[in-house]
Amino acid sequence: MTLWFVFALMTVAAIFAVLWPLGRGSGGSDDVAGSQAGEVAVYKDQLAEVERDLAAARIAAPEADAARVEIGRRLLAAAADSDVPAAKTSVTWRRAAAVLALLGLPLVAIGVYMPLGSPLLRDFPLAQRERGANMTQSLENLVVQVEQHLEKNPADGRGWSVLAPVLERLGRFDEAVRAYRNALTYNGESAERRSDLGEAISAAASGVVTAEAKAEFERAHALNADDPKANYFLGLAAEQDGRKDDAAAIWRALLAKAPADAPWRHLVQTSLVRVGGGTMPALSDETIAASKDMNEGDRNAMVRGMVERLASRLKQNGGDVDGWLRLVRAYLVMGERDKAMGASTDARQAVANDAERLRQLNEGLKTLGLDG
Amino acid sequence: MIAESGHYALVLALALALIQSVVPLVGARLNDAALMNVARSAALAQLLFVGASFTALVMLHVTSDFSVANVYENSHSMKPLIYKITGVWGNHEGSMLLWVSILALFGGMVAAFGNNLPLSLRAHVLAVQAWIASAFYLFILVTSNPFLRILNPPIEGRDLNPVLQDIGLAVHPPMLYLGYVGFSISFSFAVAALMEGRIDAAWARWVRPWTLVAWIFLTLGIAMGSYWAYYELGWGGWWFWDPVENASLMPWLAGTALLHSALVMEKRNALKVWTILLSILTFSLSLLGTFLVRSGVITSVHAFATDPTRGVFILLILCLFIGGSLSLFAGRATALKQGGLFAPISREGALVLNNLLLTVACAVVLFGTLYPLAMEVLADFKMSVGAPFYNLTFAPLFALLLLAVPFGPLLAWKRGDLLGVTQRLLAAGVAGLIAVAIVWGWAHGGSTLAPLAIGLGIFVIAGAVTDLVERTGLVRLPFATVLQRARGLPRSAWGTAFAHAGLGVALIGIVCETTWNSEYVATMKQNDVAHVAGYELKLDGLFQRQGPNFREMIAEFNVSRNGEPVSVMTPSKRSFTTRGSSTTEAALLTRGASQLYVSLGDVTNEGAIAVRIYHKPLVLLIWWGPVLMAFGGMLSLSDRRLRVGAPKPARAKQRLQPAE
Incomplete structure (x- = not known):
């Protein structure tokens, strides 16, 4: 007012x-x-x-x-x-x-x-920003402190291992690569470290598994053939090279060995669907069984109901990247491209403050064919 | 609230400018004082609102309000306060806002101090100012709005380009804009005169001081920019004939010509039409500079974001104002009253020669700037026009100009005596020749032209001194009389002498730096010693340091000469994490007017570091010259006497040398 x-x-x-x-x-x-x-x-x-x-x-x-x-x-x-003209009053x-x-x-x-204006938007000077801002602030301060410590003690392998993932989460991929390299140098070889390094290299290349990154994953694979990250990324490399069948084979093998509660299971499944080598268990078997008996209209109604529930859940808890991707995919399947676009915009806004999630989301959206 | 108020203030300024561009003209046509006076209050209100808008943007940057896209893209919460403020104009949108703020400032000054101007002239001038202002307000609001918001403000900004995080940004752009935009006043006066169809004495009285103000700021702005490039970019170069530098040099050349022709007009009522044309050309060249920098047709340190819509918009503005004013000139110039006559050998004649040389030099620079661009667009053929081209074209023209400079002030108005002047300049000529001989005997290597150029510089300085000696009667008269005459001498005469001497000083600096500068490039390890121009520089070691928003690697050099320690130099390399880029901070050691310059390259795997060391003899003269010129300009500006250049009566010359 x-x-x-x-x-x-x-x-x-x-x-x-x-x-x-x-x-x-x-x-x-x-x-x-x-x-x-x-x-x-x-x-x-x-x-x-x-x-x-x-x-x-x-x-x-x-x-x-x-x-x-x-x-x-x-x-x-x-x-x-x-000759001064007379002044007039008109x-x-x-x-x-x-x-x-x-x-x-x-x-x-x-x-x-x-x-042009946004009259409803109030000012956000940094001094008045809530705690969230301060936490990131202090995180960056911590990073600076650790970096200073490592400048004096560059051979501290543990320091590099702590710093590297943080840098990666902050989106400073090039520095993360350097930190992972140092961690490898001072802590010794391990499959995990090799594949972490590879992941950082491909993150720095905006998600492309470059030849350099692939070499790291191959070394990790040689050290431990079951390393899930190395396997996943080798599959991704195959997919990016256009060898979709190889990718599917690698991921299928990975899923076969994976423990049932592995947090990355869903990611691999999604990828597998993308290369056309699997089905998406979006609905549980019972639901599908139940829906088999329905007629077309009822089935559509059921699907719609589920989608709406998902949408309202995401409205309250927007941090669930997989949920958002499911929702966007569902809209696309239902042929409602506008809603899909709307949902992807909402999703981007919901996770805008988290670089890692935003990256995941963008990658997911890209594979769904919804670019930018 | 600050962001939106600033935004709205800018919109109101646009609305006021639109009214100001129409109502006063109607008033002038109807000869209605009230309607014409709208121009004044509207111009002042415009200044108020643009000022508020600019202040709002500064406050947003200072408080790091990242909900404003401009702040988010160009600021960082950890940046030192001074760079938070200067960062306001370290980007395209903010610098455009500064541009229109200065435009409004000049408009406001005409409104506030223009009481002695004829009312209709003031109305016309302010209306033309308002056209320019409206065009640029629209440009800002439509294509480069600094007040656009982000719905979900990010937590940290993307930081300012590290090269710009320097005190130079606080000085160089505002000065340059004061110069560029200052020429809009003489442009507006010229267009107003064409629209009114008459130029009177008040016109001439007004245009010269405004041109002088703009010229002083442009001179300082260019010199400051050159010095900034010299110490910040790490190459030790101070002028690259880069299109953007040329874009600032061209208005300067045209503005210098304008300054001198306005003098003729003020004193002798001559060269009116030419002065009008120069006013139009000078501001047109300023606009061209704005276009080159902001349209993305060139890539350089100065090139802001490359957005084609902006380029098209500015091109439209450019065509509208340059084309419009030139067609107005073509249509109306013949209607203007011609001024007084003069003999070819006279002060006026000398100033015409000055104008001729300056405009040709300006045309050369314009050609050198636009030709490569045109080739790239039309023939898809990349080429660069650099120092060799300008050495062959620009340098001879300027040498000729400098040779003529000492003669000008000594010639009398209307009809002069070239032979007499040559006699009086004999001493200065001899001083120049002695300098040539000394330099020839003493210096080793370098171009054979260098001693000649230095002699020319000395001649220009000695010529300026001669002028003062002549006017005060030093040598001939008793000291007390001389002192009295020196005090009585108009400050503009002192100003002329200082400005002309500044030219000579700058020339000597340029020649010395380019001819006898010594360079040492090597990879150095700890305790290595470099020998440059009689100095020994020992690398003591490399250190790391944490700055507010960067990390810094410092190299420490102990400088000594013949075993005597001189000083410690600490060049550094700063890496800025947010932008992921780094800058070199050169270390400068000033000894007299010469400088030792150290800048760092990359560190090799063995812990050695690439180092560039230069010794630059008399390099500081390059910038002292322009400072001297600007000082002369200020002296002349402070001399607000009315000027009339009367011819010297023939009889009087033998009896007494008049002071003016």
């Missing part, structure tokens, strides 16, 4: 600036006559100046004479053709100008401001 009050005050001030000279009436007509004679006045000033200079002995008498003659000549010329035009100020000015201002 205060904002609109401030806007109103400012508008009134602007209008007043235009109306004020208009309201002063014909008092200005003396001005006109006075300044139309401006040229003559300048020359008269110059003559007076010459006298002053002469009195102060700044110029010699002959030069003063010459100057006087010169100015006099110009003065005569100026006086000859200065009430109609003044009224028109007043109307322009009273109506035109606010209309232009509102007309330009409304599409």
Whole structure:
């Protein structure tokens, strides 16, 4: 409310600036006559100046004479053709100008401001930001402290292992790569460290498993053939090379060995579906069995109901990237592309503050064919 | 609330500018004082609102309000306060806001101090100012709005380009803009004169000081920018003939010409039409500079975001104002009253020669700037026009100009005596020749032209001194009289002498730096010693340090000369994590006007570091020259006497040398 009050005050001030000279009436007509004679006045000033200079002995008498003659000549010329037109007062035009100020000015201002401005958004100066901001702040401070410590003790392998994933989460991938390399150097080889390094390298390359990254995963695979991260990324490399069958084979083998509660299980399944090598267990077997007996309309209604429940759940808890991806996919399957786009926008906003999740989300959306 | 109020204030300024561009013109046509006076109050209110808008943006940057996209993209909460403030104009949107703020400032100044202007002239001038302002307000609001918001504000900003995190950003752009935009006043005066169809004495009295103000700021701004590039970019170069540098040099050349032709107009009522044309050209070149920097047609340190819509918009503004004003000129110039006549050998004649050389030099720079761009667009052929081109074209023109500079102030108005002036300049000429001889005998290596150029520099300085000696009667008259005459001398005469001497000083600096600068490039380890120009620099070691938003690697050099310790130099490399880029901070050691310059390269695997060391003799003269010029300009500006250039009566010359 205060904002609109401030806007109103400012508008009134602007209008007043235009109306004020208009309201002063014909008092200005003396001005006109006075300044139309401006040229003559300048020359008269110059003559007076010459006298002053002469009195102060700044110029010699002959030069003063010459100057006087010169100015006099110009003065005569100026006086000859200065036919001062009488000043007029044109009430109609003044009224028109007043109307322009009273109506035109606010209309232009509102007309330009409304599409551009965000009057409902308050200020967010950093000092007033809530704790979330401070926590990230302190996280970055911690990173700086650890970095300073490592500058003095570059051989501290444990320090590098702690720092690397944090850097990766902050989106500083190049530095994360360096940190993982140092961790490898000072802590020794291990499949996990090799595949972590590979992951950071491909993150730095915006998700592309480069030849360099692939070499790391292959080394990790050689150290431990069951390392899930190495296997997953080798599959991804195969997919990015266009060898979809190889990718599917690798991931299938990975799923076969995976423990049932592995947190990455879902990711691998999604990937498998993407390369066309598996089905998506989005609905549990019982639900599918139940839906088999339904007619087309009922089944659609059931699916819709589930989608709506998912949507409302995500509205309250927006941090679930997989949930968002499921929702977007469901909309796409139902042929409602607009809603899918809307949901992906909502999802981006919901996880905008978390770089890692945003990256996951963007990758997921990309595979669904919803770019940017 | 601050963000939205600032945004709305800018919109109101646009609305006011629109009214200001129409109502006063109607008033002038009807000869209605009240309608014409709308221009004044509207211009002042515009200044108020743009000022508020700019202040709002500064506050948003200072409080790190990342809900404003401009702040998010160009600021960082850990940045030192000074860079939070300067960062406001370290980006495209903010610098445009500074641009229009300065435009409004100049408009407001005309409104506030223009009481002695004829009313209709003031109305016209302010209306033209308002056209320019409206175009740029629209440009800002539509294509480069600094007040756009982000719905979910990010927690940290993306930081300012590290190269710009320097005190230079606090000085260089505001000065340069004061120069560029200052020329809008003479442009507005010129267009107003064309629309009114007459130029009177008040016109001439007004245009010169405004041009002078703009010229002073532009001179300082260019010099500051050059010095900044010199110490920040780490190459020790101070002028690259980069298109953006040329974009600032061209208005300077045209503005210098304008300054001198305005002088003729003020004093002698001549060269009116030419002065009008120069006013239009000077501001057109300023606009061209704005276009080059912001449209993305060139890539350089200065090139802001490359957004084609902005380029098209500015191109439209450019065509509208340059095309419009030139067609107005073509249509109306013949209607203007011609001024007084003069002989070819006279002060006026000398100033015409000055104008001729300056405009040709300006045309050369314009050609060198636009030709490669045109080739790239039309023939898809990349080429660069650099120092060799300008050495062949620009340098001879300027040498000719400098040779003529000492003659100008000594010639009398209307009809001069070249032979007499040459006699009086004999001493200065001899001083120049002695300098040539000394430099020739003393210096080893370098171009054969260098001693000649230094002699030319000395001649220009000695010529300026001669002018003062002549006017005060030093040598001929008793000291007390001289002192009195020196005090009585108009400050503009002192200003002329200082500005002209500044040219000579800068020339000497340029020649010395380019001819006798010594360079040492090597990879150094700890305790290695480099020998450059008689100095020994020992690398003591490398250290790490944490700055507010960067990490810094410092190299410490112990500098000694003939075994005597001189100083410690600490060049460094800063890496900025947020932008993932680094800058080199060169270390400078000033000895007299010469400098020792150390900048760091990359660290090799063995812990050695690439180092560039330069010794630059008399390099500081390059910037002292422009400072001297600007000082001369200020002296001249402070001299607000009315000016009239009367010819010297023939008889008087034998009797007494008049002071003015």
